[in-house]
Amino acid sequence: MQNSMSLTLSSRSSNESFARVAVAAFIAQLDPTLEEISDVKTAVSEAVTNAIIHGYNEDKNTNVVINVGIEDNEEDNNDNDKYKVTISIIDYGCGIDNIDQAREPLYTSRPDLERSGMGFSVMESFMDELYVDSSRDKGTHIKMVKYIKK
Template structure:
């Protein structure tokens, strides 16, 4: 069984969203993904990180943590923050729902994550933060 892991933390600044995408893409590249697979992962990570910055920390200073674990040909990516949390996860995961209509957000973040990854789990507690766990299995094996 092949296993590898990485963890990265960065400030909750929108400029770091592209760093997060590239860091996870570089880590996942050891699985020799297709262009489509790597694009799916980057898009899902981008959405999760953006949610942490915009909704979790409401553009205030905080730390976003990404952990990724590869086991054989599956990656589990966890994006977490210690921000405001989600009051109603079920409602937040509905397509087109946004808690920040003032920012003209599309409300499609969780839908995008679900579309591009094989599984999505969201854990959150008001005032304590949110953890998004996404998994994707790759066709190739390292």
């Protein structure tokens, strides 16, 4: 099975909750557990919030792109009883200078906003895989993977 969804939202904090619910509604077709849905919603919330707060510095005239793909994991004999859900959160903002530093717990590039610095740690703890790619002044692409049992 190959199924996908793409969503482009204005980078407004008010759209974060819609992004979370839209992704959860899309993966609901897999009949995930409440815990799996909650994990995905939490990770999406963190990624979208990071894009808005850190990528765009809350500039409301920009966009956050969300791509979600569902694959039947038949080609991998070890995980053929699971679906692979891949979620990408993309911004075209300022980028991250030091990804390793940004992924450290309690690090924040916006201490003026009293941010906790736990965004990447939260994403890592709720998803099975997390990849971050970023270029200065070109933006950030966060790719998260969650395996959902069939």
